[in-house]
Amino acid sequence: AVSIRLSQCAKSFANGTRALQPLDLQIHPGETLVLLGPSGCGKTTTLRMIAGLEFPDEGGRVLFGEEDVTMLPIEKRGVGMVFQNYALFPNMSVGENIAYGMKIRKIAAGERAERVERLLEMVHLQGLSHRRVDQLSGGQKQRVALARALAMEPRVLLLDEPLTALDAKLREAVRSDLNKLLRSLGITAIYVTHDQGEAMALGDRIVVMERGKISQIGTPQEIYYHPANDFVAEFIGAMNRVDGIVAGDRLQLPTGTLPLPPDAVAGQPAQALFRPEDVEVIDITEADAHCLRGKLINTFFLGDRTRFEIEIGAERPVIAETSRRGWWEAGQQIAIRVPATALVTMAPRA
Ligand code: ADP
Ligand code: MG
CATH class of the missing domain: 2.40.50.100 (RNA polymerase II/Efflux pump adaptor protein, barrel-sandwich hybrid domain)
Incomplete structure (x- = not known):
């Protein structure tokens, strides 16, 4: 698994919004790092910078291992992404959705089919390869999106509020599956959420963000029992x-x-x-x-x-x-x- 380093990554948008102050962050190989904070604090912007969908302001650098990927576009970074709204192709089957990227990369049909089967098994959707995605439940769609993100064997998995669209009970079930899966894959993963329960359940470490800045980094226990400041103390649970x-x-x-x-x-x-x-x-x-x-x-x-x-x-x-x-x-x-x-x-x- 690959490590990731952000060094002095600031981000201002053309309209003058300062989304991120210069940010330093080290993500260990194979860990699940959660970016947690209220809406608008800069979580998605940080994730998009790691993905190659946004680029840091002058002076910022993004490293995957020893490789400087700061200016590389998303298709050259080897990242898989999962979003809140699934972003699946509605008129394709489950299998076609998962195989889409492999087809573009001209991976042979036989190997494609094999990988699709393996991925379906991994996300507990065996036998649903031919089902149209618009006939799936929200939880199933989200698992197809996850399988599709993993299909290209990415170096890094990026998830932006992937469970937000699911109802509370399902969210907890999928959360526990996801936790097991991320651990067994051992892939470096960055998970964005505004939900502290999700952050605690999934993160090896949590980065609490506030208005474009890192407020605290620590294990769930450190964040919960030793909040570094008032913001973290008030944001995480009752105190x-x-x-x-x-x-x-x-x-x-x-x-x-x-x-x-x-x-x-x-x-x-x-x-x-x-x-x-x-x-x-x-x-x-x-x-x-x-x-x-x-x-x-x-x-x-x-x-x-x-x-x-x-x-x-x-x-x-x-x-x-x-x-x-x-x-x-x-x-x-x-x-x-x-x-x-x-x-x-x-x-x-x-
Ligand atoms: P979060 O994901 O934590 O809710 P975002 O990273 O999406 O926060 O946004 C951080 C800040 O940057 C917000 O104030 C948001 O309005 C602003 N922002 C995000 N994307 C853009 C954009 N493309 N243009 C202008 N402002 C943006
Ligand atoms: Mg966001």
Whole structure:
């Protein structure tokens, strides 16, 4: 598998839009790298630069391994692409769609047919070679698009929001298939999405982007548990956020204390961030000095878990989500505990 490097890749469009600030990015051979961020942050532009559908502004370079491909057009790069809207040829059969590129490249009919069979098997569409693509479901179409992208044995697979058009349940099923497939192929893949669940499920590493810049790069766990800044903390999942003062080895709040994570700086005002699923809700009678006390303002039973909203005198209520059985009524006094390892501290927001 090939590595990819973007070096100082900026992009401005003719209308003056600055889509990307100068961007440096290293993609390891065989990894699935996810570009994640809100609409308009520059994900597609980055992907199109890797594809050879856009070219970086003066000074930017794109390398595949040692090869400088900066100015190479898409057909010379050896990339396969999958889009949200499939972009299949509607009047052709499944097999013809998959074989199209091979035909253009004059690959012999026998080998074409063999490869089509192998690809259909890979995406679980055995026997559908002769079906017209307009007779397929959305999920099947997307798998044909994937097989077609893989047909030319690309060095790099590029996917731009490929699951967005599918309904939620199907999206999860295809996502798990895709995860297995990408791992078994070992191909270098770049996957664009605005959906954090998809990013977590598919990415070996995730690049969180914000307004044309990289906000953080890391494994799903690093991004989720150690967001590098406010933007990532707010964009990925639900996050509690409380202000306090560092006192000794605790963070002091008006309603109690929290432990300090290893990265805290003593004596300073600090903000503690922690996930709802890391909050332990305990009865007020069991509260000690290592708790925060508050008032339960809302309780939601969600089946697989229960969600508690607790007023602790911070700007926003603390959210706790637990799969443990236990119930308290809204209006009750309650206490919460958060383990030190689940806390991230940041300087308070200006
Ligand atoms: P994303 O894929 O993250 O939603 P894009 O990369 O498509 O974001 O777009 C980034 C920014 O560049 C947006 O402000 C978008 O409007 C702008 N943009 C994208 N393509 C063009 C283009 N061809 N001409 C002008 N502006 C563009
Ligand atoms: Mg896009």
